[in-house]
Amino acid sequence: MRRLPVYILIQTSGAMRGEPIEAIKVGLETMMASLRQDPFALESVWLSVTTFNRKPEQILPLTELENMQLPAIALPEAAGSHLGEALEFVCKKIDSEVQLSTPERKGDWMPLLFVMCDGRASDTLLFNKVIPVVKGKHFGKIVVCLVGNKVRTELVKLFANEVVNLETTDSATFRKFFEWVTVVVAEGNRSVGATSDISLPPPPPEINSII
Amino acid sequence: MSAININFPNGKVNQEYSIELKSVAEQFGIAELNFEGLEDLGLQYDEDEQQITGVPSLAGDHQIVMKYQLKDKQDGQPEFLSKEITLIINPDPKELWKKSIPTPENIAYYKPDSNKEFVKVETKITKKMLGLKQTKEARKDLVAASQRGRSHAIEGKPRDDDFALFFDEASEWYVMTVADGAGSAKYSRKGSEIACQTVIEVCKEQIAAKRAILEKAIRVLSKEQTQENRNAVGKTLYEIVGGAAFKAYKNIDAEVSKRAGENEQEAVAIKDYSTTLLIAICKKFDFGWFIGGFWVGDGGMGIYRKEPEYLKILGEPDGGEYAGQTRFLTMSEIMQAEEIYRRVRFDIVPDFTALILMTDGITDPKFETDANLNRIEKWHQLWRDLEGENEDRLKVDFTDDNEQAADQLLQWLDFWSKGNHDDRTIAILF
Structure with missing residues (x-):
């Protein structure tokens, strides 16, 4: 079986407090419910959820969509957003969890990465170091969703294929965003081939796309 | 009273499903147990065996209600307490693929x-x-x-x-x-x-x-x-x-x-x-x-x-x-x-x-x-x-x-x- 690994990285400090994190949780649940209606996704999508503030933590290891249940997302009091460390963490997870093709085993589809954050990295040094590593990982697609009203775009542009900005963090906007993410994921495993990039459907008009 | 934390594994349409609740009942000191909302999904709770069995017929994220009575029921507590549990039933991909x-x-x-x-x-x-x-x-x-x-x-x-x-x-x-x-x-x-x-x-x-x-x-x-x-x-x-x-x-x-x-x-x-x-x-x-x-x-x-x-x-x-x-x-x-x-x-x-x-x-x-x-x-x-x-x-x-x-x-x-x-x-x- 070829798997489509989908990594979700969620910042749990700063901009995420309050309404956003609730909306993300609802959004993820809705997304999983719709993916289960898509036979391709149901048979191939594997999801992993990692949260980060000062430290990254994988709250859901790479799990088959069929068997997965969304764990609770805790919001600690800790401030700080170590985006560099979080990306490095996800890259390491990919090294150990994603299967490459060998003569004896079919490789997975190229992994997808969705990051939800405010675009800030308090660990600048590590962040700069980790960018080439992320670039070398052959993600099918990296989508960053900026949340909050004091977001920074420069840093995330360095590694994302697509950056969307959710200026309003109400649940309706999030719902639109996750509907779009669902399409991207469902599309992800049937479009690889002729080009190295997978084709990405355009985001809905409600979402302010930066790149 | 300790919070009852219980997760049901996901099921699949047209595929045998069973979960035993004996250990859960023992762990949380539950005297009696019952469920609401199972029948609609094609599942039953067997009180003697203390388990849920059946072949789910309806896909979706279902909310079922567990009604339970604790062994050391405190005065003033209602007879039965209830807890909502999400039960995810996956569709049968074979059915979904039939569309042409x-x-x-x-x-x-x-x-x-x-x-x-x-x-x-x-x-x-x-x-x-x-x-x-x-x-x-x-x-x-x-x-x-x-x-x-x-x-x-x-x-x-x-x-x-x-x-x-x-x-x-x-x-x-x-x-x-x-x-x-x-x-x-x-x-x-x-x-x-x-x-x-x-x-x-x-x-x-x-x-x-x-x-x-x-x-x-x-x-x-x-x-x-x-x-x-x-x-x-x-x-x-x-x-x-x-x-x-x-x-x-x-x-x-x-x-x-x-x-x-x-x-x-x-x-x-x-x-x-x-x-x-x-x-x-x-x-x-x-x-x-x-x-x-x-x-x-x-x-x-x-x-x-x-x-x-x-x-x-x-x-x-x-x-x-x-x-x-x-x-x-x-x-x-x-x-x-x-x-x-x-x-x-x-x-x-x-x-x-x-x-x-x-x-x-x-x-x-x-x-x-x-x-x-x-x-x-x-x-x-x-x-x-x-x-x-x-x-x-x-x-x-x-x-x-x-x-x-x-x-x-x-x-x-x-x-x-x-x-x-x-x-x-x-x-x-x-």
Whole structure:
């Protein structure tokens, strides 16, 4: 079986407090419910959820969509957003969890990465170091969703294929965003081939796309 | 009172589900237990056995209510406490895959959702001894079928695969080809079609022009297996099959220009017509069979003999680190002399059961890995599968001149394999 690994990285400090994190949780649940209606996704999508503030933590290891249940997302009091460390963490997870093709085993589809954050990295040094590593990982697609009203775009542009900005963090906007993410994921495993990039459907008009 | 933390594993429609609650009851000191909302899903709670069982019939994220009474019920507490639990029931993918939307006929480069062909090569009667004695020789037939994958059918998208067959009665050369248009390329269905048509066209013409040289080189090689003799065969074979591949590339390129000229607003490039290509040409000689091939991309092509066992794979599948990565005829780096030559293969064998060309829609489910493509057990399995050893008891009857084989093969292509729903194309010489 070829798997489509989908990594979700969620910042749990700063901009995420309050309404956003609730909306993300609802959004993820809705997304999983719709993916289960898509036979391709149901048979191939594997999801992993990692949260980060000062430290990254994988709250859901790479799990088959069929068997997965969304764990609770805790919001600690800790401030700080170590985006560099979080990306490095996800890259390491990919090294150990994603299967490459060998003569004896079919490789997975190229992994997808969705990051939800405010675009800030308090660990600048590590962040700069980790960018080439992320670039070398052959993600099918990296989508960053900026949340909050004091977001920074420069840093995330360095590694994302697509950056969307959710200026309003109400649940309706999030719902639109996750509907779009669902399409991207469902599309992800049937479009690889002729080009190295997978084709990405355009985001809905409600979402302010930066790149 | 401790919070009752309980998770039900996900279930699946039409699949037996059971969860025992004895340990949960003990852990949380529950005296009595009941559920609301199970019946609607096709599940029951058995109080004596303290377990939920049944076959879920309804997919979705369901909220069920657990009513429970604690052993050490405090005064003033209600008789029964309740807790909402989410029970996720996955749909049966087989049901979801049943949806099939015909491809709209008004799209550019429309192609039917399936295709099949049988080329009957009749028994040859040769008169010997001044016509006093005659020998009858059954000759191998060609059959092929191509079916749109479920992943395309569910979205009403066209089939991207293609094939073509040809037998030249005058020279007794067989030509067969299959091509798999890339899923991500918008006009790959036309790319694969042009490739297959071109292969037949060029091979027909080149065999007519070069068969004397080629057949002579093959005869020489059959007597003496030297590198020099191999090179002589390789050179002419390269001109025929390599030439066909090259012309296929050129014809696709010409179609790109034509399309661009007709539709100025539309940006088209050759990568929009990306396709893989497998070609085989072969002929029977008095010393055995000669089979030559060319292969770019994934899928598989092999000469298989059931008894005595023999297997020769005519090339290597092009794969990448990740699933779905392969190489295409339409990549400029493939259209280099050395690269084309590297992909030309041939073999001389006494006889064979089948020469099979397939796209990855077949090799992925039937062989799974590149290593398995080289294992004869997997080919034995595939052959038995084709002969009816499968879940649906679908059988292709490979007796000589059986024209029904095309229909049977097309039906066989509908086999079920979890996660494998790509276009499927297979061409067999038997």
